[in-house]
Amino acid sequence: xxxxxxxxxxxxxxxxxxxxxxxxxxxxxxxxxxxxxxxxxxxxxxxxxxxxxxxxxxxxxxxxxxxxxxxxxxxxxxxxxxxxxxxxxxxxxxxxxxxxxxxxxxxxxxxxxxxxxxxxxxxxxxxxxxxxxxxxxxxxxxxxxxxxxxxxxxxxxxxxxxxxxxxxxxxxx
Amino acid sequence: xxxxxxxxxxxxxxxxxxxxxxxxxxxxxxxxxxxxxxxxxxxxxxxxxxxxxxxxxxxxxxxxxxxxxxxxxxxxxxxxxxxxxxxxxxxxxxxxxxxxxxxxxxxxxxxxxxxxxxxxxxxxxxxxxxxxxxxxxxxxxxxxxxxxxxxxxxxxxxxxxxxxxxxxxxxxx
DNA sequence: TGCAACCGATTGCAAAATGCAAGCAGAGGA
DNA sequence: TCCTCTGCTTGCATTTTGCAATCGGTTGCA
Numbered sequence: 001x002x003x004x005x006x007x008x009x010x011x012x013x014x015x016x017x018x019x020x021x022x023x024x025x026x027x028x029x030x031x032x033x034x035x036x037x038x039x040x041x042x043x044x045x046x047x048x049x050x051x052x053x054x055x056x057x058x059x060x061x062x063x064x065x066x067x068x069x070x071x072x073x074x075x076x077x078x079x080x081x082x083x084x085x086x087x088x089x090x091x092x093x094x095x096x097x098x099x100x101x102x103x104x105x106x107x108x109x110x111x112x113x114x115x116x117x118x119x120x121x122x123x124x125x126x127x128x129x130x131x132x133x134x135x136x137x138x139x140x141x142x143x144x145x146x147x148x149x150x151x152x153x154x155x156x157x158x159x160x161x162x163x164x165x166x167x168x169x170x171x172x173x
Numbered sequence: 174x175x176x177x178x179x180x181x182x183x184x185x186x187x188x189x190x191x192x193x194x195x196x197x198x199x200x201x202x203x204x205x206x207x208x209x210x211x212x213x214x215x216x217x218x219x220x221x222x223x224x225x226x227x228x229x230x231x232x233x234x235x236x237x238x239x240x241x242x243x244x245x246x247x248x249x250x251x252x253x254x255x256x257x258x259x260x261x262x263x264x265x266x267x268x269x270x271x272x273x274x275x276x277x278x279x280x281x282x283x284x285x286x287x288x289x290x291x292x293x294x295x296x297x298x299x300x301x302x303x304x305x306x307x308x309x310x311x312x313x314x315x316x317x318x319x320x321x322x323x324x325x326x327x328x329x330x331x332x333x334x335x336x337x338x339x340x341x342x343x344x345x346x
Numbered sequence: 347t348g349c350a351a352c353c354g355a356t357t358g359c360a361a362a363a364t365g366c367a368a369g370c371a372g373a374g375g376a
Numbered sequence: 377t378c379c380t381c382t383g384c385t386t387g388c389a390t391t392t393t394g395c396a397a398t399c400g401g402t403t404g405c406a
Contacts, residue, residue, distance in 0.1 A: 006220040006221070007220050008285070009280065010273075010275045010284065011198070011201050012220055013280055021188060021189075047180050047182075050394055051356085052355080052357085052394085055354075075352095075353075076353090076402060077352080077354065077402050077403080079355095096265055096266045097266060101183030101184060102183045110181075111181050111183065211383050224383085224385085225364085248373080248382075249374090249382090250381080251381095251383080
């Protein structure tokens with residue numbers, strides 16, 4: 001996959017990589033949702049991507065160097081997708097994007113709690129998260145302090161909000 | 174203009190606002206290039222946007238609250254577009270996007286010097302720039318230290334690189 | 347052994363978005 | 377007067393997207 005290269009502007013080229021409706025959604029689900037398989041990405045994303053679009057974007061992201069694909073040893077038909085360093089370094093951009101959307105757009109509380117946490121954690125939290133992703137996807141040794149993983153922290157916060165909402169909505173008050 | 178609202182995820186909603194090929198390019202030209210008129214945006218952007226697409230995106234960005242439009246007092250046919258606070262707060266995202274593109278994509282040296290400067294300047298420089306934009310587009314009083322404007326600094330850096338390249342390419346060496 | 351569920355895609359087709367060139371009416375300048 | 381410039385629209389071809397069905401193969405289970 002070669003970029004159109006409408007211009008050499010960094011912002012323009014970045015948009016040529018993930019300036020469409022789906023590429024960044026896929027990366028979001030891999031980064032924050034831990035999805036690694038085609039079917040997980042297909043059924044797991046709330047936005048409901050079509051299978052042909054997903055296949056096309058995965059191919060494109062691989063050709064651009066954002067993803068790699070490998071056989072899953074546990075299942076001959078399964079492919080496992082991994083993030084490259086190029087994709088992992090999108091974490092700060094996704095954090096900023098989430099923070100901006102949380103301020104200006106009608107986000108749902110459950111889904112924006114993670115953006116809020118990521119914003120509060122700031123660059124140190126992003127770095128820890130990126131180290132975790134490098135460990136999972138690139139096999140890099142994990143030399144940070146143990147503690148709960150950032151992904152687990154985000155998921156716990158999400159579930160807490162969902163539980164609280166369910167409680168408030170329950171007949172028993 | 175109402176969002177599709179495929180989901181309430183902040184990242185998804187942000188993409189619904191400017192996750193296309195042109196919206197962010199237009200905002201980039203207004204923010205960094207100082208373009209305020211339709212014709213400036215049409216002819217000024219290196220990427221060559223079509224006039225119907227430009228008209229559509231300006232309308233859409235206005236409906237989403239990113240831009241406002243007003244009559245230009247100097248010319249009855251001219252319209253002047255202004256950034257809203259919502260758009261001005263994209264500056265950190267654009268800075269990150271430029272930094273990422275500079276690292277991972279085949280950017281041209283002239284066009285990436287500004288991203289480099291913005292990256293080196295960091296959040297303080299972004300804040301100064303945003304204050305300048307608020308002054309130009311929203312009429313907010315400018316209370317920062319005077320000095321050269323960030324836009325002037327970025328432009329000067331760009332022209333210095335262009336001049337240097339011309340010198341190196343000249344027959345006289 | 348049979349069979350349903352699941353695997354990563356692919357196909358065909360309709361709908362929407364985009365790109366391109368030309369043109370519009372009105373305003374300004376000479 | 378005539379030419380240029382203003383923001384923006386129109387018609388049409390091309391490309392991209394969305395949707396549903398399907399493919400050949402694998403797996404787990406009865």
